[in-house]
Amino acid sequence: MASPATTPPANRVPVGIVANIKVPATSANLGPGFDSAGIAVGLYDELQIRTTETGFSATIDGEGQNYLPTDARHLIITQIRLRLDHLGWHLPGLELHAINRIPHSRGLGSSAAAHIAAALAVKALLPQDCEIANDDLLQWASEAEGHPDNVAPAVFGGLTFSWNEPDDHGNRYRSLQLLPHPEVTPVVAIPSKPLSTAAARTLLPTSVPHGEAVANASRAALLAPAMTTNPELLLPATEDWLHQKYRQPSMPETLAHIVSMREDGHAAVVSGAGPTLCVFAKNRAEADVVADKLTQRAAKSEQHWDVRILPVATQGATMEVFRP
DSSP: OOOTTTOOOSEEOOTTOEEEEEEEEEEEOTTTOTTTEEEEEEEEEEEEEEEOSSEEEEEEEETTTTTSOOSTTSHHHHHHHHHHHHHTEEOOEEEEEEEEOSOTTSSSOHHHHHHHHHHHHHHHHSOTTSOOOHHHHHHHHHHHHSSSTTHHHHHHOSEEEEEEEEETTEEEEEEEEEOOOTTOEEEEEEESSOOOHHHHHTTSOSOOOHHHHHHHHHHHHHHHHHHHTOGGGHHHHTOOSSSTGGGGGGOHHHHHHHHHHHHTTOEEEEOTTSSOEEEEESSHHHHHHHHHHHHHHHTTSSSOEEEEEOOBOOSOOEEEEEOO
């Protein structure tokens, strides 16, 4: 009798299933909403998976094509297999083709997009009578990420506020989706040099002064109305005391741009863990002005900055499935 470690699950994923998956980039924190607030933007990773009789392979276009694994070690393949095994399903083989447009290690949710893509792939490979809701995708990907701030907008689209709360099985991640004001327009400036999220987090203090915590809470409370009904509040609503100034040593140029933009009255923040910066313009006219200012500042930099006006992605990740 085989040991439990080598006994395959009773259920076998059929060969010939094809799924096309599309996941938006995200910007998290939005200033004071540390590890809880996020927004989806119109920049997408796309992938196609196809189940096979045996073997695991990946082809990659775009971001990571020169350094990501192209075999079973690829993160998405690894996550698909782990989740299926946990659910009692055996995956004999998989071909993955990824078109990666979300920059890696820049603060635009590339790892969250990968975990969401893997979660959606699992949903695609299971029988249709297996009820997997968006809340399940949120839970799976947030567990893998360690926090839901990027995951939630990638799943639901739009503006999200997320938290976790205890239940009978441990901690359950929850999220509320809101539709941003139609005039709110994100402008991002993406530097050529990456920064790991883990490295950025090592700079954060274990505690902050009570007064700063109060100030941060007051501004975080403004985020929802500023983003949804009153964009005139965006500048005060995006002021942060919890994390951005502490990360300054790891991205001095990003913080210098943010200070300059905010002095000019624009709601500039670090996108996620950085080093990308994001400005939430009140309307398209302001977005054009911000993009021009950032482009002029970028021209004086020693590194390349990719300045883009990105629409809010009101729809989250999508999937098409074709079964044999």
